[in-house]
Amino acid sequence: MDFTNASLTALRVFREVAERGTLTSAAAALDYTQSAVSRQISTLERAAGVPLLERRHDGVRLTAAGHIVLRRATTVLDQIDATARELAGLPVEAGTVRVGWFPSAGAVLLPRAIAALRRSHPAITVTSREGSTPALVRALRAGRVDLALLASAPPFRPLDTESPPLELRTLTERSLCLAVPATHPLARHDAVEVADLRGQRWIASPSSGDENLMGVWPGLDERPEIAHTARDWLAKLHLVAAGCGLTTVSASLAAAVPPGVRIVAVRGGPQEQRRLILARLPHPLTEPVARLADALRAAALDVGTPV
Amino acid sequence: MDFTNASLTALRVFREVAERGTLTSAAAALDYTQSAVSRQISTLERAAGVPLLERRHDGVRLTAAGHIVLRRATTVLDQIDATARELAGLPVEAGTVRVGWFPSAGAVLLPRAIAALRRSHPAITVTSREGSTPALVRALRAGRVDLALLASAPPFRPLDTESPPLELRTLTERSLCLAVPATHPLARHDAVEVADLRGQRWIASPSSGDENLMGVWPGLDERPEIAHTARDWLAKLHLVAAGCGLTTVSASLAAAVPPGVRIVAVRGGPQEQRRLILARLPHPLTEPVARLADALRAAALDVGTPV
DNA sequence: TGAAGTCCATGACTTTTACGCATACCAGGT
DNA sequence: ACCTGGTATGCGTAAAAGTCATGGACTTCA
Structure with missing residues (x-):
């Protein structure tokens, strides 16, 4: 008998034993008796040809071979679980707003905001461009974009030192x-x-x-x-x-x-906190720009919700 | 009963059936009777909750769910086999391959090739870097990467004019x-x-x-x-x-x-044709580099197949 | 049209395995 | 010495795995 005849059940039991540290507690967790778990482990050790656990008075420890089997067993069992899931088949008022975005800030939020804005204000058109934070700040100052979506990390330095200061609104502040x-x-x-x-x-x-x-x-x-x-x-x-x-x-x-x-x-x-910031020049917003800013705020609230 | 209780034996049997096309020939190969194989497959299909095989007069074909299970079973069984080898302390190829890639060339293909290589040659390590085509060509020439994955469009100009010319292999040529x-x-x-x-x-x-x-x-x-x-x-x-x-x-x-x-x-x-090219210096490959090149070629073939 | 060949599914039965119960042994703490 | 918590194992039983034999479906050939 070699390892290729090991059973998935035994690998599951082994993983649970490795995690809980005693056969007895793993048995309780998996609804087996302690003796059934002991036999499963023995069978697995015969298949492996080497001890996988070092028995001590207060439980078990993994041997070097045990670590190998645990690592592989985790991969195998995750593949099996993934298979089960896969089998279950568990998917605008007229005007144009120009927005700039940094990739990690814009990749999810902006598409959602644009989609929502299209539903509520179909006449508003949005165009956007990817860019680095400094480049986007310059684009704001130069009037090439109306809004900029930026990411910011501690110590949260000012974006630039020009006057007047940009108007910044934190959309989210999340842990990295x-x-x-x-x-x-x-x-x-x-x-x-x-x-x-x-x-x-x-x-x-x-x-x-x-x-x-x-x-x-x-x-x-x-x-x-x-x-x-x-x-x-x-x-x-x-x-x-x-x-x-x-x-x-x-x-x-x-x-x-x-x-x-x-x-x-x-x-x-x-x-480690990270802020998602919406930046703009400090003058009155046109209606379309205000609506996109609203949509971005709403989308930022949604993004925290798993879909 | 759900799929998480499937047995490795059944997965092995399933893989053999998928490979040989009939239960009878798989039974012969694995030293089972035909009816034992039929029962194993039935048990696996109950665990999956959907048919995995379409029975025909001349054998069986995989269903869509069957493809899913085969792909996963292959990974699982390879992991088990690798565990057995690792437990036995069998020597394996070790080494690191450095590969550069252009995003549209590398985003899907490289992860798949690395994943496949990990299954077949777990001792081979791959590191990679994103870069533009000119930068990657310079990295190849300088010996900073062993392989480069590049995209190419008409009129398919040479990558550079240095001597000796790079060795290029077209992995795919597809319509844009x-x-x-x-x-x-x-x-x-x-x-x-x-x-x-x-x-x-x-x-x-x-x-x-x-x-x-x-x-x-x-x-x-x-x-x-x-x-x-x-x-x-x-x-x-x-x-x-x-x-x-x-x-x-x-x-x-x-x-x-x-x-x-x-x-x-x-x-x-x-x-509009686009080529996906694997570039390297024209000298003999080390074993790990050759294996990654093989894995990339295989992955390129797979990417063309809808899953 | 009927026979032959190949394939898969299933009833009946045998063999093997998995598991629970009960118990023994071990180490450490009080 | 006793208690607690842990693991290993004999025994018996139920469940699972596998074989044997057979039937049904389909295709090919005479």
């Missing part, structure tokens, strides 16, 4: 989150500890200098291993989905992640 | 397609006429000069109205989903479009 592959152990819970991020591989944006790399958790207390660099969010998120690494993500992008990506919060370490 | 909102009238059919593109609003990449704008159909015979400019594909595609405009898209990205986007072909006017 983490995009993890759905099959990753960190994806099991809604939140992970910052200490759990050690030893992970990261997908970061290319950048120069030694400021914090975008994409790496800012509270990480080790030198990160950058496995991939990417600017494009579609590619980034698909790399995450493929299990290629982790990346930080604004909570507002959570609605746009492809299948295979889980968004989790990070506990421990300083709270 | 159009991403349209699912609610758009043009989404009703699989293909549209180039004349129907007049008067549409477009989402283009920002660029300078008067060469064709990326994102606008190159055969369009009027001055296009650019409603949005964006580089980020996630944002672009969500703008399309929101009904904000159309954009051109490589067929290889079709697998990554979010809900609300339809990919359609364009008839009339000159055929």
Whole structure:
């Protein structure tokens, strides 16, 4: 008998034992007797050809082989669960407003706002452009855009020092989150500890200098291993989905992640807040610009709601 | 009973049936009787809740659900086999491959290839970086990447003029397609006429000069109205989903479009072909690099198949 | 039209496996 | 010495897996 004849049930039991630390508590959790669990584990160890658990007086610990099996079992069982889900088939007043947006700020929010505005004010037309924060601020000042959607991180410096100061409205202020592959152990819970991020591989944006790399958790207390660099969010998120690494993500992008990506919060370490800001020049708004600003605010409230 | 209680034996049997096309021949290969295989498949279908095979007089064919299960079963069984090898301490190929990619070339293909490679050669590590075509060619020449995934359009000029010439392999050559909102009238059919593109609003990449704008159909015979400019594909595609405009898209990205986007072909006017190219320096490949190149070729074949 | 061949599904039966109950053993704490 | 919490194992039973034999459906060929 070799490992290829292991059973999924045994792998599930093993995972539960590894998580809870005793056969007895795993049995209770899975509605087995302690002896049934003991036999399952014994069968799995015979299949593996090596002990997977070190028995102690107060429970069990994983052996090196046990860690191997746990890692693989997690992947296998997540694939089985994903299969089950997949099988269940569980998807304007006239005028033009010009808005600029930074990708992580605009990718979800702006399309939703535009869609909502089309329904409520079909005569209002929106055009938009992607740009960096400095470029968008210049575009606002120059009148090339009416509104700008920007992301902002501590220490929340002013966008520029020109006069008059821009009118800023914070649409959301959320904790920075983490995009993890759905099959990753960190994806099991809604939140992970910052200490759990050690030893992970990261997908970061290319950048120069030694400021914090975008994409790496800012509270990480080790030198990160950058496995991939990417600017494009579609590619980034698909790399995450493929299990290629982790990346930080604004909570507002959570609605746009492809299948295979889980968004989790990070506990421990300083709270990393990110603001989504709507910037404009401080003069009276035209009606269409005011309506788009309303739609963006409404969309910002919706984005916090899972769809 | 649900799918999470499926057995590895049943998945192995299913995979063999899928591969051989008849229960009888799969039974012979696995040393079962034909009726044992029939019962295994029936049990799996009850677990799935839907038929996985279409019985015909000359054997069986996979249903859509069957394809789902086969894909997942392959991953699961490969993981189990890899676990057995890992537990036995069998030597495996180790090494890191560095690959560069242009977003529209890399966003779908590379994650899939990396995922497949991880299953077949878990000891091979891949790191990657996004870059423009000229930057990636320079990175290849300088030895900073081992492979580069590039997109190419007519007239298919050489990537550079240095010697020796790079070794290029075309992974796919596809017609350029159009991403349209699912609610758009043009989404009703699989293909549209180039004349129907007049008067549409477009989402283009920002660029300078008067060469064709990326994102606008190159055969369009009027001055296009650019409603949005964006580089980020996630944002672009969500703008399309929101009904904000159309954009051109490589067929290889079709697998990554979010809900609300339809990919359609364009008839009339000159055929717009796009090539997806794998570039490398013309010297012998190390084993890991060769394996990743194989995985990319295989993934390129898969991307053409609707799932 | 009938025979032959190939395929899948199923009734009846046998063999094997999984699990619960009860109990023994072990280590640590009081 | 006793108690608590843990794991391993003998025994018995029920359930699952597999084989044998057979029937039905379809296609091909004489």
